[in-house]
Amino acid sequence: MIGPILYWNVRGLGTSRGRLKKLVKEFKPKVFALAETFVDDSKMGRLMRQLGLEEGSSNQLNAGKIWLLWEKNVNVTIVRMSDQFITVKVLEGDLALSITFVYAKCYYGLRRQLWRDLQEDVHSNDPWMILGDFNVIKNNEEWKGGSPCSRIALEEFNEWINGCGLMDLNYNGNNLSWCNGQEGLERRREGGLENLAFKMKRMKQVLRRWNKEIFGHVKLKIKELEWRVESLEAILQGDYEAEVEQDLLVSKIEIDIWQKREECLTAQRAGIKWLQEGDNNTRFFHAVLKRRQQNQVTKMNKPDGTAFNTPEAIHEGAVQYFQEFLSHKAEGEPPYLSSFIDQAITEDENKNIYKRPSMEEIWQAINSIPVESSPGPDGFGSGFFKACWAIGKGNVEEAIAEFFEGKQLPRYYTASYVALIPKVQ
Structure with a gap:
């Protein structure tokens, strides 16, 4: 059989x-x-x-x-x-x-x-x-x-x-x-929420390929341009040619563009948003990334004296711990705190909370999020939605409409990261 x-x-x-x-x-x-x-x-x-x-x-x-x-x-x-x-x-x-x-x-x-x-x-x-x-x-x-x-x-x-x-x-x-x-x-059932999640995942797959094949080779591209600038400057030292000079100016402009891309890339990876773009912060961003890599958890001790020694074991142990922790039911009745809270929302305002927002309100909400804010687990920040609004606004509006209709949220939207921080002696 x-x-x-x-x-x-x-x-x-x-x-x-x-x-x-x-x-x-x-x-x-x-x-x-x-x-x-x-x-x-x-x-x-x-x-x-x-x-x-x-x-x-x-x-x-x-x-x-x-x-x-x-x-x-x-x-x-x-x-x-x-x-x-x-x-x-x-x-x-x-x-x-x-x-x-x-x-x-x-x-x-x-x-x-x-x-x-x-x-x-x-x-x-x-x-x-x-x-x-x-x-x-x-x-x-x-x-x-x-x-x-x-x-x-x-x-x-x-x-x-x-x-x-x-x-x-x-x-x-x-x-x-x-x-x-x-x-x-x-x-x-494929609704607006799932449809948007599906398209975002497909987009992420394409962007990863693009980053790997094109954008991710920032350092290599900068080195190629620097070598090109040196070669063109050497030619001009021997004999001046207008075409060579023009090529040199274009190459310097390209270096500047790629250096800004490198800074943008490392800034996003480091998640630093309080430094101004263009201040030559690339070294600082790399230092932040290096420090974070050193803070990785490589071992987890258990109460019984044993330990998790592999990334897979640490992952399973963390998941099991939080599953037990979050599924634990509190004993006793929760305290009644309503008498300590002033009524700050009117009945009309309370009804409007459930009202489906207009496209203009959605756009205003997205614009209120700083571009440099850290993205969620899917990797897409507000800057992405602002830049691609003309293409994706229909899918976003449909997903938001389903949310206000009370549709069940797919796991894609409710997922989050749990970061394990190592203890320091």
């Missing part, structure tokens, strides 16, 4: 590695599919080593979002893939099983190509299992809250299920779920 097969829409690999390790340890999957890692598949090898899965593939070259990992002793052959699915054949002895891992498009018009592609695989004689995130439901009974799903989308999905002769597998656990990625035929 072919061993356990898992599929998980992780909605960002960065915060999910710990849970991935726990899943692999608990279920020991032979084949593991991940969707929406938001990481380039060049990083797949590192994850495979961490999870103990030796083989892998992805549909990134097809503009897809699925990673597929499996054990070396499992005979897996990639049969077909597109931007919305990967189909493999798994062999174990005389048993052959075709498996299709799906991450479907959000818009039903784009899913039609997926239904057509998979319809072509019906004629195979092997058992066929399809699992993943279809971004659609069979009927509105699989949905709670929000607007009903598109009738056309439901009809086309059911036509495809019936045309392929598919049937639901039995399952354990909740009938409905509220994860950012659902498996099989469970509920899936």
Whole structure:
């Protein structure tokens, strides 16, 4: 019998590695599919080593979002893939099983190509299992809250299920779920909050690549320009040429631009906002960064005398501590303090707190945040939103509207950092 097969829409690999390790340890999957890692598949090898899965593939070259990992002793052959699915054949002895891992498009018009592609695989004689995130439901009974799903989308999905002769597998656990990625035929809702979070994560992935390939090579670019200036000055010492002089002036201007970029980059990394830009603070910023690197926690002592000695153990220990600390219920009734508080807000003002803000009010709120303020865990500060307001204001307005409607906040917005500060003797 072919061993356990898992599929998980992780909605960002960065915060999910710990849970991935726990899943692999608990279920020991032979084949593991991940969707929406938001990481380039060049990083797949590192994850495979961490999870103990030796083989892998992805549909990134097809503009897809699925990673597929499996054990070396499992005979897996990639049969077909597109931007919305990967189909493999798994062999174990005389048993052959075709498996299709799906991450479907959000818009039903784009899913039609997926239904057509998979319809072509019906004629195979092997058992066929399809699992993943279809971004659609069979009927509105699989949905709670929000607007009903598109009738056309439901009809086309059911036509495809019936045309392929598919049937639901039995399952354990909740009938409905509220994860950012659902498996099989469970509920899936993409609203303004989740849509904005998704686009921000995609933007972050692109910016990381841009920083790595272009902007991040600031020092190298400055050295190249300095060498160029020295060469041009040497030429002018021997024989004056107007074109060489013009090239020299342009090169000096470029050095100035790149030096400002270097200062901006290191200032953002250091998180210092009380020094003025242009004061040649780069050395100071580097000193701040170096001091912070020296303040890293490399060992954590426990009350029983043992210690956590690896970054992974320290991480798990810190998470466990705060989970227990924050889940502890206080004993006794909280003190009644209303008599000590003056009523400073009128009833009308209290009602306006729940009123959806206008676009002008949103823009004023963003403008009130200093550009140099430290960004949140997502890395985007107010300066980013100000510079890209013309492009992203629609998504921001939609997300804020959902917030004031009382929609559940995705984990992307509620996540934060817990920094461990080492004790000093």
